[in-house]
Amino acid sequence: MPALTTMLGKALGAAAEHPQGWLPDTVTEKTLAQLRDLGYVPAEPGRPAITLKGRLALLSRPQLNALTTAMSDGRLAPNVAWQTSHRLARWHLVVFKDAAGNSFPDDADTGSGRPVRHAFRTGLGLAVATTAPPRR
Secondary structure, three states: OOOOOHHHHHHHHHHHHOOOOEOOOOOOHHHHHHHHHHOOOOOOOOOOEOOHHHHHHHOOHHHHHHHHOOOOOOEOOOOOOHHHHHHHHHOOOEEEEOOOOOEEOOOOOOOOOOOOOEEEEOHHHHHHHHHOOOOO
8 A cells, every 4th residue: 555645644634533534625636636546535526535445544553453453342452552542533443432331432541540441443443444455
């Protein structure tokens, strides 16, 4: 997968944070054309949104590993760094759950003890993980 330029990365990052995955209105036609050429947004007319391939292109190796090595119930491994799980949550690829299974946008970590919520892969996170090429 080609490395993202700063402009492409910013556009995809903003789209990944949007609840519907829409690209910002400020994206230039040149950037939009590049994203379409790479398959990171669909070529169809209408409001451009990030594709699974585009979400996959955003992921660092630790973020991808966190998604692809989740437990069978979707819970991320306990050794996943909080920075990784929080970024994945901002991109709607994981959600935090308490012991009762209630979903939250964060882990409720106060810094004075272990977080009371754990990161679980979302349906979108699973779709991105299964889009990833096999690990070598």
